[in-house]
Amino acid sequence: METHDAAVFKRHIRQYIGVFVALLVATVLTVAVSYVHFGAEDSHVGNVTVALIIATVKAALVAGFFMHLVAEKRSIHTMLATTGVFFVALIALTVFAFYDSPGSHDALKGGRVATEAVAHGH
Amino acid sequence: MDIPYTVQPREDTGLFNAKVGIWLFLASEVMLFGALFSSYILLRIGSPDWLYGEAKHLNIPIGTFNTAVLITSSITMVMAWASLKLRQFDKYKLYLGLTVLLGLVFMVVKGFEYRDKFQHGLFPATHTFYAIYFTLTGLHALHVLGGMAMNAYLWGPGSKMWRTEPERLTNRVEVSGLFWHFVDLVWIFLFPVLYLL
Numbered sequence: 328m329e330t331h332d333a334a335v336f337k338r339h340i341r342q343y344i345g346v347f348v349a350l351l352v353a354t355v356l357t358v359a360v361s362y363v364h365f366g367a368e369d370s371h372v373g374n375v376t377v378a379l380i381i382a383t384v385k386a387a388l389v390a391g392f393f394m395h396l397v398a399e400k401r402s403i404h405t406m407l408a409t410t411g412v413f414f415v416a417l418i419a420l421t422v423f424a425f426y427d428s429p430g431s432h433d434a435l436k437g438g439r440v441a442t443e444a445v446a447h448g449h
Numbered sequence: 450m451d452i453p454y455t456v457q458p459r460e461d462t463g464l465f466n467a468k469v470g471i472w473l474f475l476a477s478e479v480m481l482f483g484a485l486f487s488s489y490i491l492l493r494i495g496s497p498d499w500l501y502g503e504a505k506h507l508n509i510p511i512g513t514f515n516t517a518v519l520i521t522s523s524i525t526m527v528m529a530w531a532s533l534k535l536r537q538f539d540k541y542k543l544y545l546g547l548t549v550l551l552g553l554v555f556m557v558v559k560g561f562e563y564r565d566k567f568q569h570g571l572f573p574a575t576h577t578f579y580a581i582y583f584t585l586t587g588l589h590a591l592h593v594l595g596g597m598a599m600n601a602y603l604w605g606p607g608s609k610m611w612r613t614e615p616e617r618l619t620n621r622v623e624v625s626g627l628f629w630h631f632v633d634l635v636w637i638f639l640f641p642v643l644y645l646l
Contacts, residue, residue: 357641358509361646386638393527394626402462414483425491
C-alpha cells in the first residue's frame with residue numbers, strides 16, 4: 328500500500344507537469360504577442376508592459392511551485408519581500424535619477440528624432 | 450565534528466541551514482541581476498539609436514528554443530528531487546542526468562549564437578545594445594555553467610551519499626535545484642527583454 332508521503336509527492340508531480348505545460352504555453356504566447364503592436368504607434372510601452380506581465384506570471388509559477396515558495400516558511404518569505412523592496416528601489420532610483428538630470432528630456436526627444444531618421448533612411 | 454542542521458531543521462528558523470544559505474545567496478543574486486537590469490533600462494531610455502526588431506540580428510526561434518530547453522530542465526530538476534523523496538534512486542539519476550544534458554544543450558546553442566554574432570562583426574563594443582546583451586547573457590551563461598557543475602557532481606561522485614545519508618543528499622539536491630530554477634527564472638526575463646522588445 329502507498330504511504331501518505333508517496334501519495335502527496337505524486338500529487339505534487341502532477342502539479343509540476345501542469346506548471347511545465349503552462350510555462351511552455353506562456354513562452355509561445357510571449358513570442359506571439361511580440362508581433363502585435365500595443366498602445367500608441369510611436370511607443371513601445373504597451374509591448375514592454377504585456378511582455379513583462381507574462382514574464383512575471385511565468386516567474387511566479389517557477390518560484391511558487393518549482394522552488395516551493397507556496398509552502399515555504401515565513402522567514403524565507405520575509406527575506407524575499409525585503410529583497411523585493413530593495414530591487415524595486417534600485418530600479419526606481421536609477422530611472423528617477425535619469426529623468427531628474429537637466430536636459431534628459433531634450434536628449435530623449437533628440438534621440439527619438441535620430442532613431443526615426445535612421446528608420447526612414449535619412 | 451559534524452556540521453549541524455544539515456538534515457534536522459533549526460529550532461529558530463524551522464529550516465535546515467543550507468536552505469537559509471541558498472535563499473540568502475539568491476537574494477544577493479537578485480540584486481546583482483537587478484543592477485544589470487537597471488543598467489539595461491538606463492542605456493535603453495538614454496540611447497539615441499537603440500536597436501529594435503530585426504536590427505538586433507537576434508534569432509527569435511533559437512531564443513524560444515533555448516527558453517523551452519531551460520524550462521524543461523527545470524521540471525527534470527524538480528523531478529530528480531521528487532524521485533529522491535520517493536526513494537527512487539534510478540529515476541533520480543535519470544532526471545538529474547537529463548538536467549545536466551539540457552544545460553549543455555542550452556550552452557551549445559548559446560555558443561552558436563555568439564559565434565554567429567562575432568562572424569557578423571557584432572561585438573560588445575559595436576553598439577550599446579550588444580554591450581548589455583553580451584554582459585547579461587554572458588553572466589547568465591556563467592550561472593548555467595556553475596549549476597551544471599554542481600548538478601554533475603551530485604549526479605556522479607556526490608550521489609554516493611545516498612548509501613550513507615539519503616536525507617542529506619535529498620537536501621543538497623533541493624538546494625542545487627533552487628539555484629537552477631533561479632537561473633531559469635532570470636532567463637524568463639532576459640528572453641523577452643533582449644530578443645523581443
